[in-house]
Amino acid sequence: MGRIPCCEKDNVKRGQWTPEEDNKLSSYIAQHGTRNWRLIPKNAGLQRCGKSCRLRWTNYLRPDLKHGQFSEAEEQTIVKLHSVVGNRWSLIAAQLTGRTDNDVKNHWNTKLKKKLSGMGIDPVTHKPFSHLMAEIATTLATPQVSHLAEAALGCFKDEMLHLLTKKRIDFQLQQCSPNVAQGNTSSPYIASTKHDEK
DNA sequence: AAACGATTCAACCGCTACTAA
DNA sequence: CTTAGTAGCGGTTGAATCGTT
Known part of the structure; x- marks a missing residue:
């Protein structure tokens, strides 16, 4: 008996994020914030697991991120x-x-x-x-x-x-x-x- | 132009830490 | 104090891109 997985892998999309998915996630977070990542994909209409959403947001979508070369x-x-x-x-x-x-x-x-x-x-x-x-x-x-x-x-x-x-x-x-x-x-x-x- | 190897980086996995009940 | 659920972290993977032959 292992731990319950964070999401049902069969119903969850994986791999590269599309611009539409990014938009959905960004606009949902802009409105509701980042409380409870488990519920975010469901509420934002995304077929992603919460963990994947959190990673996408923190590593790519956050507005305060720099994307260029390291100085x-x-x-x-x-x-x-x-x-x-x-x-x-x-x-x-x-x-x-x-x-x-x-x-x-x-x-x-x-x-x-x-x-x-x-x-x-x-x-x-x-x-x-x-x-x-x-x-x-x-x-x-x-x-x-x-x-x-x-x-x-x-x-x-x-x-x-x-x-x-x-x-x-x-x-x-x-x-x-x-x-x-x-x-x-x-x-x-x-x-x-x-x-x-x- | 095609094939191939090297490099980059976004995304995933598994684990630990944290927190609320 | 214990337990279960969630968030966060670091290691790893693999697809996309780039450079070379």
């Missing part, structure tokens, strides 16, 4: 935040006006990961590959030291997560911690792109 500043913000919080796409997206978690995730997976790798930076740890190799050697030699470093990094990440969850923060360089403001972030990408801009 250099947005990319830097994503990389910087990703180096701190990892794959917490919704947290990262919340710091970028008009971008969704899906946007950020797609952009990261298709562009930024490759960009970083091309620069010799590991997109997971945000450290140069050469440093990683050195770290592996160190770790093998003195496990205690590496555990301490890992614990310290964990505390910092927890603190950042706490801040980001509590409120939207302005991630401009001059308002960050002294280390970050000096371009001394954990991600060499920031420093190098700043350099590139000159």
Whole structure:
């Protein structure tokens, strides 16, 4: 006995949304808001499941969304935040006006990961590959030291997560911690792109 | 022009978190 | 406190598009 599905799959349309469906959903939400996604498709005359409607609205139809290319500043913000919080796409997206978690995730997976790798930076740890190799050697030699470093990094990440969850923060360089403001972030990408801009 | 591979991104799936009763 | 229903998240998929041969 599994969970009851969110909708009867047989009676539900899937795949690409048509402009008519978009119109129906948009005008219904404009009138009634987004309370109870389960009822929205039924009331709006759509043969879609509520989940699909919510996704379509939040990722595409919302009027406050940006649809164009990501700017250099947005990319830097994503990389910087990703180096701190990892794959917490919704947290990262919340710091970028008009971008969704899906946007950020797609952009990261298709562009930024490759960009970083091309620069010799590991997109997971945000450290140069050469440093990683050195770290592996160190770790093998003195496990205690590496555990301490890992614990310290964990505390910092927890603190950042706490801040980001509590409120939207302005991630401009001059308002960050002294280390970050000096371009001394954990991600060499920031420093190098700043350099590139000159 | 056609075939094929690579890339992009919208949409789906399954899980967890949250909330109201 | 427990439970059931809903919302939200991150990973994954696959159709559409683009670029190359």
